[in-house]
Amino acid sequence: MNLLAHGLGGVRDLPVPESLFFTTAAIVLVVSFVLLGALWRRPLLDRHDEGQRLAGVLQAVLLSRALRIVLGALSVALLVLAMATALLGTTLELLNFAPTFVYVIFWLGLPLLSVLLGDVWRVLSPWRAIADATVWAIERTGRVAGPVLDSPWRYGRYPAAVALFAFVALELAHPRPAYPRTLGVAIALYSYWALAGMAVFGRDSWTKGGEGFAVAFSILSRIAPFAVRDGAIVVRWPFTGLAGAERVPGTLVFVAVLLGSTSFDGFSRSTTWQNLLGDVRANVADESQWVVDLATTFVSVVGLAVFVGAVVFTYLVAVSSARLLVHAPRSLASEFVLPLVPIALAYLVAHYFSLFLIQGQFIFTLVSDPFGRGRDLFGTVDFAPNLAIVSPETVWYVQVAALVVGHVAGLAIAHDRAVSLFENRRDALRSQYPMLGLMVLYTVGGLWLLSQG
Amino acid sequence: MPVRRLSIVFCATAALLVVGFLLTSCGGNDDARTTIETTTRTQPTISTTTDTTTTTTTTTPVVDQPTIVRVGVVGGAPQGGIVRQTVRKGDRVQLIVTSDVADHVHLHGYDITRSVAAGETARIRFEATVPGRFEVELEDRGAQIADLTVRP
Numbered sequence: 190m191n192l193l194a195h196g197l198g199g200v201r202d203l204p205v206p207e208s209l210f211f212t213t214a215a216i217v218l219v220v221s222f223v224l225l226g227a228l229w230r231r232p233l234l235d236r237h238d239e240g241q242r243l244a245g246v247l248q249a250v251l252l253s254r255a256l257r258i259v260l261g262a263l264s265v266a267l268l269v270l271a272m273a274t275a276l277l278g279t280t281l282e283l284l285n286f287a288p289t290f291v292y293v294i295f296w297l298g299l300p301l302l303s304v305l306l307g308d309v310w311r312v313l314s315p316w317r318a319i320a321d322a323t324v325w326a327i328e329r330t331g332r333v334a335g336p337v338l339d340s341p342w343r344y345g346r347y348p349a350a351v352a353l354f355a356f357v358a359l360e361l362a363h364p365r366p367a368y369p370r371t372l373g374v375a376i377a378l379y380s381y382w383a384l385a386g387m388a389v390f391g392r393d394s395w396t397k398g399g400e401g402f403a404v405a406f407s408i409l410s411r412i413a414p415f416a417v418r419d420g421a422i423v424v425r426w427p428f429t430g431l432a433g434a435e436r437v438p439g440t441l442v443f444v445a446v447l448l449g450s451t452s453f454d455g456f457s458r459s460t461t462w463q464n465l466l467g468d469v470r471a472n473v474a475d476e477s478q479w480v481v482d483l484a485t486t487f488v489s490v491v492g493l494a495v496f497v498g499a500v501v502f503t504y505l506v507a508v509s510s511a512r513l514l515v516h517a518p519r520s521l522a523s524e525f526v527l528p529l530v531p532i533a534l535a536y537l538v539a540h541y542f543s544l545f546l547i548q549g550q551f552i553f554t555l556v557s558d559p560f561g562r563g564r565d566l567f568g569t570v571d572f573a574p575n576l577a578i579v580s581p582e583t584v585w586y587v588q589v590a591a592l593v594v595g596h597v598a599g600l601a602i603a604h605d606r607a608v609s610l611f612e613n614r615r616d617a618l619r620s621q622y623p624m625l626g627l628m629v630l631y632t633v634g635g636l637w638l639l640s641q642g
Numbered sequence: 643m644p645v646r647r648l649s650i651v652f653c654a655t656a657a658l659l660v661v662g663f664l665l666t667s668c669g670g671n672d673d674a675r676t677t678i679e680t681t682t683r684t685q686p687t688i689s690t691t692t693d694t695t696t697t698t699t700t701t702t703p704v705v706d707q708p709t710i711v712r713v714g715v716v717g718g719a720p721q722g723g724i725v726r727q728t729v730r731k732g733d734r735v736q737l738i739v740t741s742d743v744a745d746h747v748h749l750h751g752y753d754i755t756r757s758v759a760a761g762e763t764a765r766i767r768f769e770a771t772v773p774g775r776f777e778v779e780l781e782d783r784g785a786q787i788a789d790l791t792v793r794p
């Protein structure tokens with residue numbers, strides 16, 4: 190059972206044909222591009238990134254040790270609960286707490302929280318909390334707690350990209366991703382990855398480059414209007430955190446995994462893909478079930494990798510053409526990575542917000558009976574989710590709006606980078622033609638995928 | 643502990659977890675087969691929740707004949723590709739799946755599951771009360787066989 194297929198599909202009675210949406214979206218992008226070129230002549234984002242400090246009382250409460258300990262304990266408790274229900278609870282996916290919690294509440298809720306409130310994962314990560322507590326306990330006994338390896342981190346964000354790819358492969362390519370036992374061992378495996386990594390390379394290095402979720406949420410939180418600077422919380426304009434270049438190796442691949450996986454999820458629900466999987470199944474129909482599963486999983490992982498690769502490839506083509514157009518002395522590949530972040534967010538919203546609103550409601554019944562044993566701990570088992578909370582038309586309009594806004598934001602951030610990078614205004618504009626092409630391609634491609642799904 | 647012994651411990655733990663993951667990935671099937679019948683038991687009924695929100699549009703449809711959607715499954719895949727069908731909200735629908743393999747037919751969204759034995763036919767009758775696009779799947783194989791659209 191694909192838990193993720195439980196969101197409302199994309200039925201809609203559109204007043205106009207879908208192709209008109211594609212054209213309109215493309216025109217909106219081109220017009221924004223022209224306006225950006227005419228009106229946005231100096232870099233703006235960097236100047237507003239500093240932000241203003243929050244009031245002292247708020248600072249003291251939000252950054253307090255007590256809050257950190259309470260939140261840490263709570264998140265460790267949730268991790269234990271998710272693992273326990275997955276390993277010991279009912280094997281019925283929708284009656285078990287773990288699948289809905291992991292795939293809907295955690296994986297869709299935290300990106301949203303990060304975009305709205307900043308890098309909250311720093312205090313919400315159960316693995317970081319466990320590591321911090323361990324270090325605290327070791328240091329209390331008077332010993333020194335250091336990582337196993339002392340060498341500086343030189344792997345960029347590649348390990349995190351691998352971790353995230355493993356997670357999205359479980360979510361999108363595994364034959365039964367929501368089967369509680371599988372999910373339980375997967376949680377254990379990831380916890381091991383997170384904890385062992387911190388033990389070997391150090392807490393901060395691993396959080397910045399190895400723990401996939403930490404990197405994902407931290408990158409998305411650069412959109413947020415809140416950030417921590419020099420130990421103080423600042424309020425700033427949204428999106429200003431995306432100014433500048435991103436030179437940490439592996440960031441492009443990481444963002445591509447984020448983007449490619451969401452678009453592959455849309456594509457994998459299209460009839461084209463389902464028929465292809467059907468053909469694969471028909472070819473190995475005489476074999477035993479695990480051979481069939483292996484074959485479809487393999488094909489899906491390849492499909493996923495192709496989508497991720499396509500994002501990397503199209504981006505590199507765009508920045509190389511930009512380099513040729515302005516005769517730049519060195520590669521521009523690290524200059525325009527961050528404009529892809531709002532697009533990743535747009536894809537997340539477009540593909541998953543209906544699932545989040547609909548399937549997310551089931552968490553209220555699930556917390557009362559997390560193991561699916563017929564309990565009613567909080568009296569919420571009879572809570573009847575409103576499955577008609579969003580109409581199919583609303584879903585479609587939110588999807589279109591998210592994609593267009595996300596890509597215009599991407600275009601604007603890239604433009605801001607260009608005007609700060611090139612002295613000559615002509616060069617700044619010319620470097621952005623390929624970016625415009627890339628954005629139009631992504632928008633129309635994204636809308637097409639959504640209309641298929 | 644010296645680094646070498648430590649790295650052996652780290653790798654062994656990782657290997658153990660990976661093996662466990664692979665085992666549960668394969669093992670999931672039989673369990674799901676035996677217990678899936680009960681999914682319909684506690685799933686909240688869709689009709690009650692939607693009726694309250696869309697009372698204005700329920701003008702008692704006078705449709706007598708249900709729309710019949712036929713799917714033939716050969717070797718775990720739908721004959722002639724995924725069957726597409728569009729109905730109007732309020733229509734009664736009968737889904738008839740004839741399969742040469744044993745599996746469970748699952749209508750997503752409405753969350754109705756029926757088991758089907760090899761060479762037999764499964765029937766799902768329901769009233770299309772919720773608009774949307776819904777997958778019909780062979781549950782154990784995770785193979786989509788039909789695509790049902792309910793127009794508002």
